Amino acid sequence: MTGNERLYQIRAFKNRLAMVLSCGATAFGLIWLVWILLTTVINGFQALNLRLFTQMTPPPGTEGGLANAFYGSALMSAIALLIGTPIGLMAGIWLAEFARHSRLGTTVRFINDILLSAPSIVLGLFIYTGVILPLNILTNHQVGFSAIAGALALALLVIPVVVRTTDEMLQLQPSTMREAALALGVPQWKLTLQIVLRAAKAGVVTGVLLALARITGETAPLLFTAFGNQFWSSNLLKPIASVPVVVFQYAMSPFDDWHSLAWAGALVLTLFVLVLSLLSRLILLRNRLT
Amino acid sequence: MNDTVQPLTMTLHTGDVTSDKRAARDQRHDLWFKRSMLGAAMLVLLLLVSIAASTLWGGGLAFKTFGLDFLTSTEWDAVNNHFGALVPIYGTLVTSLLALLIAVPVSFGIAIFLTEVAPPWLRMPVASAVELLAGIPSIIYGMWGLFVFGPFMAEHLSPWINDYLGELPLVGSLFQGPPLGIGMLTAGIVLAIMIMPFITSVMHEVFRSVPTTLKESAYALGSTTWEVVWDIVLPYTRSAVVGGIFLGLGRALGETMAVTFVLGNAQQFSASLLMPSSSIASVIANEFSEAYTDLHRSALIALGFLLFVVTFIVLALARLLLMRLSRKEGL
Numbered sequence: 033m034t035g036n037e038r039l040y041q042i043r044a045f046k047n048r049l050a051m052v053l054s055c056g057a058t059a060f061g062l063i064w065l066v067w068i069l070l071t072t073v074i075n076g077f078q079a080l081n082l083r084l085f086t087q088m089t090p091p092p093g094t095e096g097g098l099a100n101a102f103y104g105s106a107l108m109s110a111i112a113l114l115i116g117t118p119i120g121l122m123a124g125i126w127l128a129e130f131a132r133h134s135r136l137g138t139t140v141r142f143i144n145d146i147l148l149s150a151p152s153i154v155l156g157l158f159i160y161t162g163v164i165l166p167l168n169i170l171t172n173h174q175v176g177f178s179a180i181a182g183a184l185a186l187a188l189l190v191i192p193v194v195v196r197t198t199d200e201m202l203q204l205q206p207s208t209m210r211e212a213a214l215a216l217g218v219p220q221w222k223l224t225l226q227i228v229l230r231a232a233k234a235g236v237v238t239g240v241l242l243a244l245a246r247i248t249g250e251t252a253p254l255l256f257t258a259f260g261n262q263f264w265s266s267n268l269l270k271p272i273a274s275v276p277v278v279v280f281q282y283a284m285s286p287f288d289d290w291h292s293l294a295w296a297g298a299l300v301l302t303l304f305v306l307v308l309s310l311l312s313r314l315i316l317l318r319n320r321l322t
Numbered sequence: 323m324n325d326t327v328q329p330l331t332m333t334l335h336t337g338d339v340t341s342d343k344r345a346a347r348d349q350r351h352d353l354w355f356k357r358s359m360l361g362a363a364m365l366v367l368l369l370l371v372s373i374a375a376s377t378l379w380g381g382g383l384a385f386k387t388f389g390l391d392f393l394t395s396t397e398w399d400a401v402n403n404h405f406g407a408l409v410p411i412y413g414t415l416v417t418s419l420l421a422l423l424i425a426v427p428v429s430f431g432i433a434i435f436l437t438e439v440a441p442p443w444l445r446m447p448v449a450s451a452v453e454l455l456a457g458i459p460s461i462i463y464g465m466w467g468l469f470v471f472g473p474f475m476a477e478h479l480s481p482w483i484n485d486y487l488g489e490l491p492l493v494g495s496l497f498q499g500p501p502l503g504i505g506m507l508t509a510g511i512v513l514a515i516m517i518m519p520f521i522t523s524v525m526h527e528v529f530r531s532v533p534t535t536l537k538e539s540a541y542a543l544g545s546t547t548w549e550v551v552w553d554i555v556l557p558y559t560r561s562a563v564v565g566g567i568f569l570g571l572g573r574a575l576g577e578t579m580a581v582t583f584v585l586g587n588a589q590q591f592s593a594s595l596l597m598p599s600s601s602i603a604s605v606i607a608n609e610f611s612e613a614y615t616d617l618h619r620s621a622l623i624a625l626g627f628l629l630f631v632v633t634f635i636v637l638a639l640a641r642l643l644l645m646r647l648s649r650k651e652g653l
Contacts (some may be wrong), residue, residue, distance in 0.1 A: 047546035054439050057431025058448060061522070064515045065455045068466045075469075122362030130356055131363070140363050142410075143370050146637045149569065150373075151576025151628070153603050157610075157626040158373045161380040177611075187368065195366060220350035221355035249459020252578035252603070256610045276461050277475045280579065283465050298462050313450075 069302075076299020079292035084300075089262055089278055092287040097284040098297050100264045104179065104272040108258060109247055111183035111268075116190025117240055123191070124198025129224050132203065141199065148192040156253035159185040164257065179265070179272035182258025189250060190243040199240025238312040245308040249301050251276035275301055275307035340478060374630060381624025383617060392624065398589045400609070405621035409591050411628070413506060413599035417581060418574040420510025420595070425518045426567055432518075433525035437555075438547050451527065456519035466584030467512040468504070472584055475511075476503030480596055483507075499596035504586045507595040512580050517570035524566030527646060528559040565643030572637040578603035602629045 082098040090096025123140070131137025157183050167175050205228050213223045229236065259271040260281065275297050282294035384392060395406020434450065436445055480501035487497035499505070532555050540554045556625060557564065586598025587608050600608075602625045613619040 041614065043546055047548040050434070050551070051439055051547035054431040054434045057428045058435040058440075061428055061432050061455070062451055062520055064518075068455075068458065071466050071470050072462055119362050121366060122359045126359035126363040130359060130562055137363075140366055142641055144366050144636075145641050146634060147366065147370060149572050149576075149633075149637055151578065151603060151608055151633055152375060153576070153578045154626045156632045157380070157623055158376050160610075161376045161623060162372065171598055180367075191366065192367070220352040224355070226503075230613055244458060249461055251459075251461050252607055253471055254608055257431070259611065273602050276579075277461065279465070280582075283468065283583070285550070288332065294465065298465055299431075300399075302462055302486065305459060306454065309454070 035096050061297040064119075072295070072299055074300050075292070075295035076302075080299065084296050088264060089273060089293075090289075091262075092285070092290055095289075095292070096299075098275060098278060098293065100261065101273040101278040101297065102300075103264065103266075104258070104261070105248070105274045107266070108179055108186055108254075108272065108274060109181040109244060111180070111245055112176070112186035113192050113240065113244060116187035116243065117287075119187075120191045120194025120239075120243075121198055121236065124195045125202065125224055125229070127195065127199040128202035129220075129228070144192050147188075148196060152189060152250055153252035153255075154190045156185050156255060156257050159188070159253070159257045175269045177257065177259035177271040178269045179258055180268040182254050182272065182274065183268075183318045185253035185257045186247040186250065189247050189253070193243040193246055194236075194239045197242065198232075198236055201235030201239070202228055204235070205231050213304075234315050237277070238315050241308050241315075248305050248308070249276055251320055253281050255280075255297035292317045333336065338400070360433045361578055372549075374627070377623055377627035377630055379549040381620055381627045383620035384624040387617060389620075392621070396591045398605075398613075400613070400618050403615060403617050405618070407602070407621070407625055407628070409426055409589055410602045410605045410625065412591070413585065414575060414601040414603070414629075416506050416595070416599070417509045417601055418571060418584070420507065420575045421513035421517055422567065422571055423515035424511060425521055425570060427586075429518050429525055429566075429570075430520035433520045433529055434551055436526050437529040438551060449523075452519045455515070456523070460516065460577060460579045461583075463512055463516055463580040463603050467508060467580060467584040470509055472503035473511065475501075475508050476501040483596065487565075495593050496595050499592075499594040502586070502596065502598065504584050505594075505596050506585070506599050509585045509599075509601070510595070512584055513574045513577060516577060516580055517573050520573055521566050523565055524569060524644070525559075528562040528566070529555055532558050559647060561643045562647035565640045565647075568636050568640035568643065572633050572640060576603060576633045578607050582607045589629050602626075 068167060084099075085102065087097035087101055089093070089098060097206060123144070127137055127141060131140070163184055164176060164178070164181050167178075167181075209227060209231065210223060213227050214220075218227070247307050254277050255275050258274055258277070260270045260277050261273045265272050279294045279297040279301070282290035282297075285291070379384070388395070388405060392405065392407055393411070394408055395404070396408045397404050397406045398409060399405070432448075436449055440448060446481070480499075480503065483497050484501070488494050490497070536554055536558065537550055541549045545553070581601050582604040585604050586602055587600050587604060588598035589600060590597075592599065606622050606626055610622050613622055
């Protein structure tokens with residue numbers, strides 16, 4: 033009897049300990065989130081002003097903004113989405129509509145999942161050896177680090193995200209819809225593009241938004257593809273500035289005014305990414321409700 | 323009689339021709355449609371192969387020049403053109419393992435909290451907060467690590483670690499060093515915070531996939547919550563949990579920006595976790611745009627190849643382990 037009671041007490045104690053530890057772990061995890069966000073918001077807001085969006089990146093000791101970097105980031109992200117989205121969409125359609133259970137489909141899905149979390153710096157190296165070096169030789173050393181190379185590196189990050197979400201969202205569509213269309217004699221391409229894809233539109237848009245959120249903060253693949261530029265540039269064949277790279281360089285510098293610019297850039301990046309992820313969640317939620 | 327039948331068959335006949343034509347056209351279009359979709363999918367496969375091939379080719383010069391020495395030498399000297407990558411390899415492994423050591427128990431705790439402990443109204447907000455943490459760009463973690471957490475380490479944690487853990491026999495040398503604030507331990511902690519959301523969300527998802535009947539049976543037999551988690555949920559999801567941990571490891575190995583900020587980019591080998599070091603990704607990020615000799619650049623690309631191969635193996639293992647659970651679910 034006392035043995036049983038003792039056993040019961042030990043079990044109850046173990047359980048209570050585990051529950052306390054589990055709550056502790058959650059608090060521990062959330063503290064970092066609050067700490068990091070607070071730091072970014074406080075330091076970023078102090079440095080936030082209108083100059084940030086109207087003036088170029090300054091030399092140390094003078095006032096300036098990040099206008100050229102914002103422009104460069106927007107330009108490269110837009111091109112990356114223009115290249116990456118169609119490819120990702122098509123590969124996703126193939127996976128969901130033509131290769132749901134085939135061995136080749138499983139392989140592509142597997143490889144895509146690995147690319148999804150592959151180190152982004154290696155993608156930068158790939159663009160360097162696969163695009164920049166050949167381009168440099170072809171153009172007689174006229175074209176080296178360039179905006180288009182940076183955009184290509186970012187496109188490589190877009191593709192796996194879009195493939196994954198497109199595949200998942202199309203698979204969610206009921207097969208009765210496909211069968212109904214096929215029974216009416218609709219050809220496969222029309223069925224896929226005008227019926228299934230349209231039904232899954234919200235999900236697919238979410239995938240593109242998530243991809244944009246992913247490339248917004250990416251620094252590593254841009255360091256030696258787009259490189260950086262102190263001035264405003266729209267030339268796709270020349271180096272171009274981007275917010276994450278400028279933030280990295282300014283934060284690593286010893287100058288205080290560069291530090292505060294870096295914080296301002298970091299705040300804008302964070303807010304943009306958070307708004308994107310909120311937006312994509314809202315789209316999904318609304319879609320589920322209707 | 324014949325006169326009335328004739329036109330009818332005529333129209334039927336012509337109708338057949340157009341629908342035949344249309345069917346043939348549709349079939350042709352479908353074929354092209356399918357082929358172009360297949361082409362895009364094959365591009366994904368090609369991408370993986372060409373990443374591996376191009377970095378292997380780019381690093382060829384370094385592999386040829388140094389051979390096995392590239393992996394075993396600690397001397398990374400751009401001036402004398404000698405490149406041995408043991409220090410960055412060691413730094414990558416140590417920081418990633420430290421990150422796992424911290425992140426795995428915490429993630430496990432959060433996942434239990436989300437599936438078993440928290441009241442239902444609290445689950446959504448906490449899960450979204452954890453996902454939020456996953457969405458913050460890694461450069462923000464790096465800046466926070468450099469400007470906020472590094473100084474905090476130097477002032478509060480490092481001296482304490484030095485005084486108490488540095489005295490221990492055997493492992494003491496791991497914890498001795500000046501309170502610099504940046505170093506392998508700081509990098510490991512920042513990495514841990516970064517990979518925690520990934521591991522947590524995998525664990526949370528697979529814990530939720532455990533059949534309710536299994537758990538309820540255990541509760542009905544008088545099990546405590548902890549016993550249900552440890553004896554029912556964990557054995558059922560073991561392979562997927564390990565898969566989630568590997569997924570986190572893959573992220574940690576390849577993470578660049580956060581580590582570059584807080585690791586200190588030192589090429590000296592040091593046993594202490596409090597000392598600066600370098601990782602594969604941080605060396606590439608710091609030195610690539612300033613590498614002027616072919617050999618230096620090749621050595622950096624060779625490092626990239628190593629990183630890609632290692633993360634590929636880790637991530638592939640993770641996926642295989644995760645797939646094992648979904649197969650069980652299918653049965």
